[in-house]
Amino acid sequence: MLFVCENNKVAMGTTVKRSSQNPDFFARGDRIPGFRVDGNDFLAVREGFKWAKKFALENGPLVIECDTYRYHGHSMSDPGDTYRTREEV
Numbered sequence: 233m234l235f236v237c238e239n240n241k242v243a244m245g246t247t248v249k250r251s252s253q254n255p256d257f258f259a260r261g262d263r264i265p266g267f268r269v270d271g272n273d274f275l276a277v278r279e280g281f282k283w284a285k286k287f288a289l290e291n292g293p294l295v296i297e298c299d300t301y302r303y304h305g306h307s308m309s310d311p312g313d314t315y316r317t318r319e320e321v
Contacts, residue, residue: 233293234284235264238271240302258297266295 237257241248248255258266269280277298288294 234281234288235266235293235295237295237297238300239297240300242302256297258295260295264293264295265291266297268297268299271298271300 239248239257241255254260256268258268260266267280267284270276280296284294284296
């Protein structure tokens with residue numbers, strides 16, 4: 233089994249660093265190993281999942297954190313500019 237977390241670094245209205253004690257989601261599986269892949273790089277995701285499938289079939293469950301970026305706010309009530317710098321927006 234593969235557990236996948238798409239981490240865009242932003243919770244609803246605040247950054248993950250401000251809302252989470254441990255922002256390394258791939259390491260939160262306790263006894264389940266995990267790793268992080270660049271979720272914006274298609275080839276890195278493809279290769280990461282190839283490796284993950286092989287690992288999981290031979291060793292058991294695995295957590296994959298796809299590190300990505302959210303370019304817009306979460307919804308109409310979250311324009312995405314309250315937790316980002318002006319330069320980032």
